[in-house]
Amino acid sequence: MPELPEVETTVRGLAPFLEGQRLTAVTTFRPDLRRPFPADLAQRLTGATVTGLSRRAKYGVISTDRDDHMIFHLGMSGRWRTEGGEAGKHDHLLLETAGHRLFLHDPRRFGSVDLVNGDPMTLFPAFVTLGPEPLSEAFDAAYLARALAGRRAPIKAMLLDQTLVAGLGNIYVCEALNMARIAPTKPAADVSRAKLAALVPAVKEVLIAAIAAGGSTLRDFLSPEGDLGYFAKDWRVYGREGEACECGGTIARIVQSGRSTFYCPKCQR
Numbered sequence: 459m460p461e462l463p464e465v466e467t468t469v470r471g472l473a474p475f476l477e478g479q480r481l482t483a484v485t486t487f488r489p490d491l492r493r494p495f496p497a498d499l500a501q502r503l504t505g506a507t508v509t510g511l512s513r514r515a516k517y518g519v520i521s522t523d524r525d526d527h528m529i530f531h532l533g534m535s536g537r538w539r540t541e542g543g544e545a546g547k548h549d550h551l552l553l554e555t556a557g558h559r560l561f562l563h564d565p566r567r568f569g570s571v572d573l574v575n576g577d578p579m580t581l582f583p584a585f586v587t588l589g590p591e592p593l594s595e596a597f598d599a600a601y602l603a604r605a606l607a608g609r610r611a612p613i614k615a616m617l618l619d620q621t622l623v624a625g626l627g628n629i630y631v632c633e634a635l636n637m638a639r640i641a642p643t644k645p646a647a648d649v650s651r652a653k654l655a656a657l658v659p660a661v662k663e664v665l666i667a668a669i670a671a672g673g674s675t676l677r678d679f680l681s682p683e684g685d686l687g688y689f690a691k692d693w694r695v696y697g698r699e700g701e702a703c704e705c706g707g708t709i710a711r712i713v714q715s716g717r718s719t720f721y722c723p724k725c726q727r
């Protein structure tokens with residue numbers, strides 16, 4: 459599933475194709491993904507000029523000079539195909555400019571496309587309740603201490619709560635908790651201020667490393683011929699049950715809220 463780093467890399471990868479470009483045609487090849495495409499998508503976007511691309515949580519935003527903002531989510535298997543040609547079986551949306559044909563390719567169709575006129579940060583329902591971006595200055599130890607005060611849920615579950623911090627997924631939470639040496643099962647309110655101070659840079663570091671890795675595999679990511687997967691393969695704990703943690707402990711797997719948690723019982727307390 460594309461997570462924050464993959465979406466960030468997608469947005470950066472699309473920018474050279476779209477920024478400052480006029481959309482000469484917009485075509486959908488089916489009525490819906492996870493939900494219907496906006497009925498007036500093609501009408502509102504065709505002829506508009508793309509003024510910028512951005513990301514919020516795991517959504518990409520393509521903004522136009524009409525103050526329309528197309529918000530896409532890649533779901534489980536979405537990606538943008540940039541090499542042009544004709545629409546294939548799993549290409550569901552086509553954005554055309556004078557020089558390029560960009561297909562939104564999504565075999566499992568758990569993705570979505572929405573259109574908002576005006577500031578999407580305040581008008582798009584999914585954005586309104588989101589917590590701060592993990593790479594922003596607003597996400598710091600003081601913020602976490604305030605947000606987690608009195609919360610008895612496990613720290614891992616809290617970090618996956620999009621209203622606490624936006625866009626963190628299972629893998630990156632497991633990795634950051636190992637880096638900060640925090641047990642994923644620890645009640646959030648019991649994590650010490652010192653550990654929170656270690657957690658914040660750990661979260662940022664795993665995301666930045668994944669985004670950096672993404673830059674080198676951008677071509678694969680944007681193409682359906684490539685193996686999407688995740689950019690970083692050398693996880694500290696994720697998927698490594700029974701292997702050694704860097705502290706010498708043995709990595710364990712437990713299930714929390716129906717999802718696998720990988721951690722080291724020796725150094726994560």
Ligand SMILES: [Zn+2]
Binds near residue numbers: 703704706707724725
């Ligand atoms: Zn360890």
